[in-house]
Amino acid sequence: MSARSCLLVLGLLLLLPTASARADEGVLKDPAGDALPAWDMTRVVADNGPLKLRIEIHYKGRLRPQHGLGLYARVDIDMGTPGESTYDQDFSLQMLRGSPESPDLVELVRREEGGYDEHTVRCDGLRLRTLYGRGLLEFVVPQYCFGALVGRLRLTALTYMPRGPSDKADYIRHWGPWVEKG
Helix, strand or coil, X not given: CCHHHHHHHHHHHHHHHHHHHHHHHCEXXXXXXXXXXXXXXXXXXEEECCCEEEEEEEECCCCCCCCCCCEEEEEEEECCCCCCCCCCCCEEEEEEECCCCCCCEEEXXXXXXXXXXXXXXXXXXXXXXXXXXHCEEEEEEEHHHHHHHCCCEEEEEEEECCCCCCCCEEEECCXXXXXXXX
């Protein structure tokens, strides 16, 4: 092996621990089997990048919003604003697909500090990618949509079928780890 190849391999090995530690930083796990497969979240992954926040919700099975049942998912975001003594929701990302009673939606909602007042944030560039067959939802939010609260964050999530039996739901009731903006 040439000296150049050795240096390249050594450089890659030095980067691996940093990359794997960063990859686990924003993972919120949920036990598989605590909900029916089409609504059973297994993990929520946050990549809090310098220009955009990417959140993936992974499900155990295929997503099934068909048959008029719909699919709703919400990710609550705590930005850890200075002076907070408790963890609370500053924003939520919400999506609804396939429900005959409501139009499809993807929105970012802001909850005002200390209250229950909420309003939808106009956020050009907010995107949702839905891969039904792979059981994956991916939200992409430009950082500027968070205004002055941009920075570190932590998440919790829920998902359910808006119509039909109530056993088609899954909740992650604890807040995940802090994910620094980077």
